Amino acid sequence: MRELLKQVSAGLNLFPCPVCRRGDGGGENRFCPECEKEMHRIEGTRCRGCGGELDTALALCSVCIAAEPRPWVGAAAVYEYRDLTRQVIHRFKFFNHPELARPFGIPAAERMRREESFRADLVVPVPLHITRHFRRSFNQAALFGGVVARELGIPLCNALIRIKRTRHQARLSKEARRKNPHGVFAVGKPEAVRGKCILLVDDVFTTGATLAAAAAVLLKAGSGPIFVLTAARTPRY
Ligand SMILES: [Zn+2]
Ligand SMILES: [Zn+2]
Structure with a gap:
């Protein structure tokens, strides 16, 4: 139909x-x-650390080699974050165009279908950044993740919550702080992620630090292996 x-x-x-x-x-x-x-679709062999174009003969690009080891088993990005892609993502995020989740989500799901040995039980979006200049009524990563989840037939789970670094961190117990090394994210539904392979989604992969902080708390909560998927990856130049 x-x-x-x-x-x-x-x-x-x-x-x-x-x-x-x-x-x-x-x-x-x-x-x-x-x-x-x-829009510069990323094709061919890509870096396993960030999903961007590969500029070395290894499995990781020069940026990922220099970065902290990534807490995920693989990463994919659909477009390079420049020119028209950059404009369209800005429109999606800042100018109230939630309908743009779909044209990004469909090729992203197609990208994952081509990924050998990939499997995930849950799609988990990175929660909205709270320090935003623009007030938005939606989380673009969750909308993008929703399309990917639907296309792949995997449930979407808003398992992560973003906690305020200063105020809320002080309220956490010692144990919670240990489980929350970066103080940015917490797992709101640990029982939902325990033992589950996770496809962690966000709109743009820049340094990977935000995704790494999100992945770290999921792993601490007992999740299985994590794969990272973004609509775009910032180019290295
Ligand atoms: Zn067109
Ligand atoms: Zn890389």
Whole structure:
């Protein structure tokens, strides 16, 4: 049924590209081929640490080699965070365009389907940063993760909560502080993540520090291996 609807709407272009608003949206508001060309899709062999382009002969890029060991088994990113991708992600995050979760989520799920030996029981989004200049009514990582989860047929679980570094950290017990080394995240639903393989999702992979802090608390809560997926990766130059 979904395929049929897709074909009909594709034929009439009922759901055009959400960027240029006229290109062929493939029947489901995807980025059109012309916009895709300007969005720098990351293809081929990529770094296992960040999902970005590989600039070494190893499994990790030069940035990941220099960084702290990543607390995940693999990472994938769909686009390079520059030019049109950068503009579209800004629109998604800051200008109230939640509909952009879908065109990012669909290719991200396709990317994961191609990932050998990947399996996940849960999709967990990085919670919204609380120190934001813009007040938003939605968490773009959760919307993006929701599309990925639906496409892959895996449940989405908002297991992480972002706690305020200063005030709330002081209220935590010694044990909780040990489990929460960076003081940014806590696991709100430890029973939901225990023993589960997790696909941790965010919009952009920059240094990986935020994702590492999120992954660390999930692992401390007893989760299984973590794989990181982002819509985009900042380029190294
Ligand atoms: Zn377009
Ligand atoms: Zn890397």
